Amino acid sequence: MFKIVVAFDKNKTIGYEGWMPWDIPEDLQHFKDVTLNSNIIMGTTTFNGLKKPLPKRVTYVLSSAPVSESENVKWISNLEEFINQYKDSDQVFYVCGGASIYKQFLPYTSEMIVSYVNGDWPSDTVFPEFNDEDFEISDLKEYTDFTVKSYKRIK
Numbered sequence: 001m002f003k004i005v006v007a008f009d010k011n012k013t014i015g016y017e018g019w020m021p022w023d024i025p026e027d028l029q030h031f032k033d034v035t036l037n038s039n040i041i042m043g044t045t046t047f048n049g050l051k052k053p054l055p056k057r058v059t060y061v062l063s064s065a066p067v068s069e070s071e072n073v074k075w076i077s078n079l080e081e082f083i084n085q086y087k088d089s090d091q092v093f094y095v096c097g098g099a100s101i102y103k104q105f106l107p108y109t110s111e112m113i114v115s116y117v118n119g120d121w122p123s124d125t126v127f128p129e130f131n132d133e134d135f136e137i138s139d140l141k142e143y144t145d146f147t148v149k150s151y152k153r154i155k
């Protein structure tokens, strides 16, 4: 099963010039708490923006070119096959962006964990549109600079 983890502002901005426009350590800690010891999925742009693969997670990277694989880094060579293999499985994959990856996984996502970041930030990358009616809120937690809403798919 696929679960989206994302942080966006009121304009659904997720990125600017290759990284997140804000610097909120508490949200990075929240992301770590959610994804630690799990499988995570990201596109090459997001993956290449990391200094190194995130520790204690297995990162599945989507790219049209082969990715150098290791114990903790795997290449998704065929998205359709990958989605068909795991969409109904109990194995959890956290979908961690960027925009192109969120868009392609959104129809197959059973949960979303969204950090609504306070403020209005510079933007060149936004989260894709989704229908609120497809999801219900299952949890809500307020932090200093953001609020985390968890959603479960209902249709």
Ligand SMILES: NC(=O)c1ccc[n+]([C@@H]2O[C@H](COP(=O)([O-])OP(=O)(O)OC[C@H]3O[C@@H](n4cnc5c(N)ncnc54)[C@H](OP(=O)(O)O)[C@@H]3O)[C@@H](O)[C@H]2O)c1
Pocket: 005, 006, 007, 008, 013, 014, 015, 016, 017, 018, 019, 020, 042, 043, 044, 045, 046, 047, 049, 062, 063, 064, 065, 079, 096, 097, 098, 099, 100, 101, 102, 104, 125
């Ligand atoms: N706020 C957040 O929570 C958050 C989270 C993550 C990222 N971000 C931000 O999002 C931005 C990056 O997003 P992005 O959409 O530009 O890039 P991205 O989704 O990270 O990566 C795009 C790349 O993934 C590969 N790809 C995508 N779909 C594919 C497919 N079906 N088959 C094979 N390869 C595929 C392609 O790489 P190849 O060219 O190698 O084929 C494509 O160029 C950055 O600003 C980043 O900071 C924000």
